[in-house]
Amino acid sequence: MVCAKCEKKLSKVVVPDKWKEGANNTTEGGGRKIGENKLLSRKNRFQPYGTSAKCTVCKSTLHQEGKYCHACAYKKGICAMCGRQVLDTTAYKQSMQ
Template identity: 45%
Template sequence: LATNAAQDAISLLAKLRAFHNKSQNDKKFEDLKWSGLDLVEGIVRQNKDAGIFEPLISKVKSLKFATEAAITILRIDDLIKLNKVDKKGRDEDEFFAMVCEKCTNKISKLATVHVDKNASGSQRLTNENKFLSSKQKFKPGVGEFKRCRVCKKMTHHIAANYCQDCAYQKGICPMCGRKQIETCKYRQSLT
């Protein structure tokens, strides 16, 4: 700050340190502990007389809050880890996906926007919905939700054959029933 105020920082800080040292070592000069720098004038002055106090309380509280935040972050049980690639070349997200790739592709084909092949570039048809224009039209409320093949509860999707609970416990795709997760070494539970 002294350098930015076009003052001689080395001499000003040396004087300030001398004042503070004298206040700590000699009881007669105890008032010098309130000494600070007046960078406009380039002198050492009594900050207490000028009405300037160091906000020590706020600094201590900020340090305590920062320490508590650091401790809280260190106590987090969940580990953040990089996606590991298994032997088949799939990363961890694909490995633990609940819906298989084949069923995901089926669902995503219906949800994609129809591209007009006659238009130049990749322009889309406006006001066109693939759910409504496909051969097997999606009619909300018309299609019946199936019952789970295991527990007989309603499924979450019209195309699903298994409810999400049973699919998770068995480690299978809820749509086609294909095995997604190897569950022989541990027991999948809903809790």
């Protein structure tokens, strides 16, 4: 659960670059260099085990930016990124596992 304000901050979906419009996979226009080592040249590589973000309630690792995991955010009815109240869960019958 994410509030409308934090929805803009969500990471973008991975899709292939458009052909020759500032794409990283072309050699024209300052894109890809010929003969470069892609493992050494990438600065912001995705590191699935390198994230140190943890949920403040259950201490599980988060797969996106934020303070709470999706399970804890839904149980409390708050935004997973900022912690604002999004949903009233007083009438819900939930188990605390």
